[in-house]
Amino acid sequence: MPDTLPNPDLIAALPRLRRYARVLTGDMHRADDLVQDTLARAWEKRRLWQAGSDLRAWLFTIMHNVHVNQFSLRQREYAQASLDADDGPAAGWEIPVRPTQSDRVELSEVVGQIGRLPLAQREVLILAAVEELRYEEIGDVLGVPIGTVMSRLSRAREKLRRMNADTASPLKVVK
């Protein structure tokens, strides 16, 4: 069992941990706190990391658990995930939608749209579409069966598609 973690790999994973933390918390400052707590937990549990395995996925797992444990509020969000009802922005989603360098308004819009997804769907979507984790890995990270991963992913994508269809300019509507 390794008695340490590869520091360069850890630092290399930081930007992605930070990004995932923002998606989880919806708050820049809380995100960094979550990353910090995750790192501390990772060091505590360093003997559980299998050297050579994907450090990033392992860290995502820890972050997911730390986040679930820290914010009982999120549990309710989880419970609501299956309802798939409300399209209002998630409570506490405060990632600023900054004007990007490019003129692609849709880029800043999509950040807000992510926040309107239930947390459970948001997690799966980001891990699959952005982090490009394998579905099995996502199941491990979130501690759910792969079937749950797929259904959440499917719903997240459908919701996102509908949001875009609602807000997109007529030019982008594809019939």
Place this chain on the structure above:
Amino acid sequence: MSSGLPLSDDDLHAFADNQLSPERTVEVAAALAREPALAGRVAEIKRQNALLRDALDPWLAEPLPAKLLRASADPPHGRLWRRLRPALAVAATLVIGVALGWLGREQMLRLEGTPITFSRQAALTHALYAADQNRPVEVWAADEQRLVTWLSKRLNFPLRAPDLNSIGFSLVGGRLVAGNEKPGALFMYENADKQRISLLVRKDDVASHETAFRYAKEDGVSVFYWIDDSCGYAISGRIDKTQLLAVARVVYGQLAAFEAAPSPRP
């Protein structure tokens, strides 16, 4: 392969996310070529993926906060600590030893009346006032009783000016001088050759054991000093060390006698 498994919703996602096996990828691609509606869904998923990455990838380029970089390194109780524990234990012991030594030094200084600074203070005070021909003292010997009463009150313990006439030094007078924490009393004496010596008395808060005479020479001024109870005494003068020691012995003897019978001077 038209004989492949029927396309599922999961296939579309997995195809868009490049998570299918090479064989299945070929099958699904072939099926999508026949089903434009399904191909459209896959294209939509890919477009979403690209949009999400384009929106969130810029976050990766943001500078990292220092606290996160620190948290990425081995924690204080991590690997480094375990590896260096023996060395650190030795170092800690050393630090504790030095700290105790330092504290002990403080205690020693207190007990011994801060020997170095006390002797230097005595020498500097002597050099300053003994050189002053017109006003070496605040209160002249003519008012000795008033002088002693005043200084005793200011130092908050009974003082007396030793009588050094037997060894050729007569009292000039005295003054209050600044000390480290508390004021000190300075008695000045002069012999027939106009050589001056001074006795500096200072009382500290902490009682100490008696110490032997100590000698120091500061800026040409010889100083004999000692601690008696919590009181520091210093005899200073630009005179011969042997002569100064003789003075110190007389002073010491008189003060000892005074303490044995601490009644006000008649």
